[in-house]
Amino acid sequence: MDLETQAQIYLADQRGISQVGFFRSFHTFNFGHYFHESRTPFVNLQVFNDDTLKAGHRLKLKLEKNSEVIIIPIVGGLEFHNSLETGFLEVGQVQIFSALAATEYEIINPYETEEINFLQIWLNNDSVDFTSKIEVNAFDFEDKNTMLPIFSKNSQRGFIGKYDGRKKEEFTFEKSENDIFFFVLSGAFEVQDRLLHTRDGLSLSNFKMIDFEALSNDAIILMFELVLQPQ
The missing domain is CATH 2.60.120.10 (Jelly Rolls)
Structure with missing residues (x-):
């Protein structure tokens, strides 16, 4: 479907x-x-x-x-x-x-x-x-240009990452009916063709694949995979 x-x-x-x-x-x-x-x-x-x-x-x-x-x-x-x-x-x-x-x-x-x-x-x-x-x-930002796990609970996960300018990341999800939330702590990113600046957020639903690109050096982003009713 x-x-x-x-x-x-x-x-x-x-x-x-x-x-x-x-x-x-x-x-x-x-x-x-x-x-x-x-x-x-x-x-x-x-x-x-x-x-x-x-x-x-x-x-x-x-x-x-x-x-x-x-x-x-x-x-x-x-x-x-x-x-x-x-x-x-x-x-x-x-x-x-x-x-x-x-x-x-x-x-x-x-x-x-x-x-x-x-x-x-x-x-x-x-x-x-x-x-x-x-x-x-x-987590340790010495490990740059990758999403670092910060929590995993009840099929939910959280990540944080610090990126150099023009570095890209791509995620493919097992299920299409996923809910993802991004939040930019500092710098600028393009997430799924949407421009986000410092302290902007973005919610996404039902994307099988998601990609983003850092547009500034030392840009920091959070990502959460969510579920409506954890079991």
């Missing part, structure tokens, strides 16, 4: 924003008081926030649903506190926190003068055997 391919670009300068004196968050999807009909969740990708926290402050969040909470430091390390663990997460690490509905967790900026920037990504998980757990994975 042929499935209709679909694509949507989420431009960085059209994201929602929440801001108080010590904290700023850009929302690729609807979050908190921000709502736009074009920014509904993509498959089970519920939240994709680009957060900046000032020195010495902390952020507390509470989940409404069972979720895989993925935290990726971008600038500066961060301290975290949740029901399972307290620790420190640094650039080059990714935390995957499987958290039950109503779980609270904190992110703390431990520095005296420096802001930190990090991504918070929530994937809903409706599987019947969902349990609370935590893991931390690492």
Whole structure:
């Protein structure tokens, strides 16, 4: 059966924003008081926030649903506190926190003068055997021009890659009914003939093959393979 391919670009300068004196968050999807009909969740990708926290402050969040909470430091390390663990997460690490509905967790900026920037990504998980757990994975950008795995859970996978200008990548998927989300952390890429700049996102559905090309040096991109209801 042929499935209709679909694509949507989420431009960085059209994201929602929440801001108080010590904290700023850009929302690729609807979050908190921000709502736009074009920014509904993509498959089970519920939240994709680009957060900046000032020195010495902390952020507390509470989940409404069972979720895989993925935290990726971008600038500066961060301290975290949740029901399972307290620790420190640094650039080059990714935390995957499987958290039950109503779980609270904190992110703390431990520095005296420096802001930190990090991504918070929530994937809903409706599987019947969902349990609370935590893991931390690492990646190394010394290994350039390839997609590095950062998580794999319930048939879902995440990757990050740092590329030289004009380097290309191609993916072929086993199934046509796939859902893929890209997010450019820095630089520029052409993904499936669509131009993306820093902090732009792109959702793709039902593409059997996907290719992209870095258009600037040291460009960084994230890719997520998603499923609607993990089993």
